Amino acid sequence: MLKRDQKLTCKPSSQCLDRMASSTFDRRKKALVVGINKYVHAGSSLKTCIADAIALGDTLRSIGFEVLPGIDYTFEKFKHKIDEFVQKIQNGDVILFYFAGHGQESDGKNxxxxxxYNYDHSTDENMYLANNAVNIQYILHNMTKKNPYVIIFILDCCRTRKIRTTSIAGLSPMNAPSETLLVFSCGPGKGALDDTGNGQNSIFMENLLQHIANPDEDIESLIMKVTRDVRQATGGYQIPYRTSSLTEKIFFTRANPLGLKQELPLSGLSRHLQPRNLPDTVYDASGFVYQADENDDALPSAINSATIVTYVNIPTTICALSSKIGSTSYANAVAAVFHSAMSRVVVRENGVPCYHKIRKKLIKDYGEHEVIIEDVLRKWCPIYRLRYERIEELGARQAIEAERSVLATFSLFEQEWTNFSNFYNSYPTGILERKDLGMHSSLTNEYSHAVVLTKTNTTYLTFMNSWGMSFADNGFFKVRDQSVLNLSFYDVYWTLEDLKDSEIRGFQSMCTEVEREIT
Structure with missing residues (x-):
């Protein structure tokens, strides 16, 4: 017999929540990969650059990148392709640029x-480079102006065919623009070997390919492994170098993003006292309409369509953002979660109080202003024979898997609230990240808010707000994870000890009927 409105049992891997910090899985990913073997006026060609670019492009496509390849570009073609690529970058894109070939530093520029390229020594080389080679800083500057989510910029250049004896000027150190990781296949002022260990790719690329598609590994960690492996393979001659301004961990791919092993009960008993596929009269009797849609976008069945419309549209007569924050949001959210929890008892004595009645009682008790949410739960849960528990994100995800809606609260300062609202006005179906709230030198007027967590998946959380259907995605909004808004979660549930004998007998009778139908 069930001992409580039961939770899933999940076993998180170590660093599970840490790994959920910043997934790029659902963002648009674009890459420009260029390899140049043929240097017409150099007297000899490089041998692995094109193969490296092709191999990297294939790997990036396999993990969701849209790849624009480039081979043996002339100067004009190179410039045109860069401009074309940059022009198509959109706000929030994940951008990767890779170049394999020759590079050179001149007058502090790379x-x-x-x-x-055909410098004949008849003019000043600094001037010739400025007019006939591609300025790396110029590329980065133009990319940054397009406001991508992150830029991964990999330079596998200063290639040399002379092993360990050549004197190469190499590239000079560079500062990484905002949210950018710069990776050099060799250290400043050094040359990168064009040798191959596997018969196809350079030593740097061979090792990069071994790691870049690793699931559950952030980009900086895998570049550290590439650095280690290249140094070992070249006996310390070539040591990749990187500089970063990333503020979050960036993942390209994941095998199991949550790192969870879910253990579902083997018995036929529902995790709440309202299994699917009962006659419509049962649902009608409890005033609840089940959502039987198993679509990934379906809300938990514990929230009915009528409640959704009512909840989302509660304050639609209020337009000012400052009026929407706080005020009665606590009552809206608590009433929705209470109604949901009680509706899971199909045969609840005296029925389930309607959402409006619960909300009205809460507002009468606490008024239309901010409250301490735990004060409300501590007093009102026992009145409705419910319990609550403050939980972290993992527990909230487990509750959603068990088809229980979860109460969530958070606080933002006034400037952050403006950015919060502006983000969803611009990107109704977007996923809010911490950086979208902006950085402010001074913060004033902190306001709290309450919402209902209705859905989770591997890359974001979905909440039901009460600002009307015009807000975000028909009243619902997405957030990357708990840390973005410093969310507090509350699981509202009951145990068998909270049920009356008639409710337990009704449940047992219903389970017998369901078991008979199954067998």
Missing amino acids: YLISSD
């Missing part, structure tokens, strides 16, 4: 050399 340049990528095209296949038709």
